[in-house]
Amino acid sequence: MFDMTVSPWELLARAVLIYLALLLMVRLSGKRTVGQFTPFDLLVVMLLSEGVSNGLSGGDESVTGAWLVAAVLIAMNGLIGFLGSRSKRVERILEGSPVLIGRDGQWFHDVIRRHRLSDLDVEKSLRESDCSLSDVKIAILESDGTISIVKKK
Template identity: 55%
Template sequence: MFELQTSWWELPLRASIIYVALLVMVRLSGRRTVGQFTPFDLLVVMLLSESVSSSLNGGEDSIIGGLLAAATLITLNLLIAFLTSRSARLQQLIEGESVLIGRDGKILSGALKKYRIPVSDVEEALREADCDQTDMRFAFLEADGQISILKESSANFYQTKR
């Protein structure tokens, strides 16, 4: 139960490889994977977890092995958070940046198609911002998958503050 069946260094190595590979895959899959989850997105995340579990532990069934793999994943996550908080370039590479999806009351359909965002999500963000589409100055798809709306009045406020 407490005795490792594999070399101690193999589990952190496996965990690191899986962590980096999933980070790249999720980053490449787009903002919807990390933003607002639909039931289908949640299913994909759950299946991802299941699909890599045997690769992560390499058949290791001991408690120590599981804790070692978990500690490695948490450490990698903290390391990435630390590095991205200190480097804007790394943060942009890993997390992405905001994308303009609407301007001056017009929704940019090409941007919505490119990032696979339904118009209904933009309409929902407009309602949450208590903003008519005609009052929208800018709409952004944020790096975390959320949609931000700037009203015409708030855009004027920011311009006068400069």
């Protein structure tokens, strides 16, 4: 139960490498994936966790190994958060930056497509802002995947 079959250093390295690889993949998948989970996104996250579990443990089924992997993942998350809070450059790499997707009642369809937003996402943002397209001064896709709309006065 507590006897580890894999070196603690190997578990540590596996946890760090898988954390960084998943961070990169999630970051590359775009703003919408991070900001707004659909049922399909949730399914991917669940399958992702199952898919990398063997890679994390390296076949070690000990409680000690599980604790070590969990501690490393939590520490990596804390370290990434700390680095992002201390450096604007790191924060921009990790979080991304807002993107203008519309101005003066016109959508920028090429930008919307590039960020994989659907028409339903854009229409929902209009409803949430209680305005029509003609009322839009600017529309911004925030770094967390939400759409902010500033109305004309």
